Amino acid sequence: MLAATSRSIGKLGPSRHPWYVTGTKGDVSTLVMRRRAPLSGRVTLGDDATCEWVVFLAAGDSVTRDALRIAGTAIDNVGPDIDVIYGDTRHDIKRDDRLPTYQRRPSFSPERLRSHNYIGEFIMAKRSLVDSVGGLAMLTDTNSHDRNLRLTERARRVHRSPVIFNVTPSGNLLPDANVDAVAQHLARRAIAADVVFDADTPAVRVRRRLQHQPKISVVIPTRGSSAELRGMSTPFVVNAVRTLVERSTYQNFEIIVVADTPTPAAVRAELSEIGGNRLLIVDYDKAFNFAVKNNIGVAHSNGEFVLLLNDDTELISPDALETMLALFEDGNVGIVGPILYFEDGTIQSAGHVFTPDPTDMYRLQPATIRGAHNYVRVQREASSVIAACLLTPRTVFEAVGGLSTQFPGNWNDIDYALKVQQAGYSVIFTPHAEFFHFESKTRVALRIESEVSKLGNRWGDILDDDPYFNPRLQRFINMWRSDFHTDRSYEEALGPTAPISSK
């Protein structure tokens, strides 16, 4: 098993950034690599306390020939505060269609790392960081999830290079998860939370403990329209409010319904009956503007948190509000979005990615789907979540100016999420809070060029390079899928996979 590892080390360099490679253990499960000019391509074994960087590599995996050169370039170009570097992995297995299998990874996603070890076995860290979090011997002995958590929680900057750094013969494409490692990490970070291990995924679910019970203002814009729901004609907004009131185990909320003037009196009466003294209906008689309607609703509300909710939604998991609310205990979270399903149980949205077209991930896929590397099943950072159901603190909403009225129909949620991140907060998607969203499955958001331009002129560079996506993935689709058609290495292009993947 170790022959491949040794061979790959032997082939490293020569490159512009020469490295010495030393093994601290007989099984070469940890390699210590030291950058020093000018001798290149030389490999020595044995720990070296003067080395600058440590590379952790699973026994049996191979380092790609370019890995260290690319890491060296990143160290030189990105900034001196880089403490940790990771990249992508190729699984050297042959599937039926003979395509190689890749693990393309997003930029650093701390919440996801608490759920599972998406970074994998290969990670580079500064020697000083390694020493400060417990030393090489300890990090070599512990499991990779624990090691990655320890390294990243103290790193000044974690850098992701979207290139293949290591090749593994392992056929397991699901990141592992270690519940003890996560529990210890939470204790070190003083995050009050319970951890539950889901062995089937595998993943760790981190449930923060709510320290207080803040009031949520639920803002629902509506026209009072009805549709067939489970065989009965039901006004959407009535169903949304009723299910929230009847099913939610968290009841400290008020409901602000922003109703277009034509909203039927019967619907208003029914809402008043269900909502009682915690409901407010605000009339809206101007031209349709989703952003303005929501902003007006928030302006009339008093809660510490704001839940933007479409009228065609329905609460599924009774503890959804607590689950979402608890994530704000960290203090740096600006938005939390749940997973949304269509009426037939297929996924409507599992967070957005920019491909560069803002896309609902795994839309129309069955609820049982894991997504690539359990993407759908884990709590994680996202660049944006859909405003059909989005929880945000009022202070953050006000600080960034609410939903931008420049986007009356589409993409106000994208713009809002990006403004929130620009202000220093993160956006979290959680699959542990579930709602229905009875949007038409065939609805395709009309792409208006002026809106593309407006959104792009603010955020174009992020749309083109979404940090929670990977430039080596297929664009303009709603799946996390490697792009076999473009961005290939010469080796891949000339090899046997090219004509097969062109089918």
Add this chain to the structure above:
Amino acid sequence: MLSPRAANDVEQLLAKWQQADDDAGRAAAIRRQAVLRAQGVEIRDYEFREKPNDWVHRDWMRPIRFVYRNIPRGVRMELKKRLAK
């Protein structure tokens, strides 16, 4: 039922948020332009880039691929090594 906020207060809040959004938008645009400038990319109105060039499957690659696969293994390995650098 809850009582609505006074219309004047709501208008003031909306105006304040509008201002904050304008500021955030301006800051975002400036940041984007700085990023583009640093990358040496021309600053112009944004539009979605379509798929990058799929050079792998261009017709001119077919004979190259054919030749590559049929050359002796040693030569092919040597080429791979050089191309991978």
